[in-house]
Amino acid sequence: MAEDKAHPPDGTSGVTRRGLIKGIASAVTAASTGATALLVETRHELQAANLSGPMAVSVTVNGAVKAGSFEPRTTLAEALRDSWGMTGTKVGCDRGACGACTVLLDGLAVNSCLTLVHDADGRKVTTVEGLGSPEAMAPIQKAFVEADALQCGFCTPGMVVSCAGLLARNPRPSEHDVKEAVAGNLCRCGTYTGVFAACEAVAHAKSEVTRG
Ligand code: FES
Ligand code: FES
Structure with a gap:
């Protein structure tokens, strides 16, 4: 056998x-x-x-150090949601297909359901909670609301984080750039045109500020 x-x-x-x-x-x-x-x-x-058993991990999440002891198999999504109470990050497929769990790891968008928390040790993670709050939204969050870029909202945290990551490294992205940035974020409600409009609005506002 x-x-x-x-x-x-x-x-x-x-x-x-x-x-x-x-x-x-x-x-x-x-x-x-x-x-x-x-x-x-x-x-x-x-x-x-x-x-083996749990091992210590320390990750800077949204500017605050989060520590814990996790088994090697623990994903970043599990640590964020179940141990650190940051449920803004959603888990849809749990296998890298939908992008609902997208967070920024040292500024780059990753699927937190496929990232082991031990691989984030000593690094910086930004979740949707770290971008802004309902009272003080980040420009891209505000733009999503104004462009009606969400319906059920399940994909939205991941979609917003992907757009925020893009705008941080490229303040004036083309529509092609935006499409590439959200290529891994699936929206079953079909809000893509709103997402593109939201990014365009933030990029346009930045251009106006630069010109002014
Ligand atoms: S939940 Fe991570 S990609 Fe779908
Ligand atoms: S708003 Fe429903 S999945 Fe995107």
């Missing part, structure tokens, strides 16, 4: 530290080539492996 490498008969995890590191390295390579399936496979392998 073929041996099940994730669950060998002696009851050990069957995954060595070297194997884990190789898996993470593969996942990083996969991210750069867009091979989401491999990331999902690696995450599931980690979750099946039941490796």
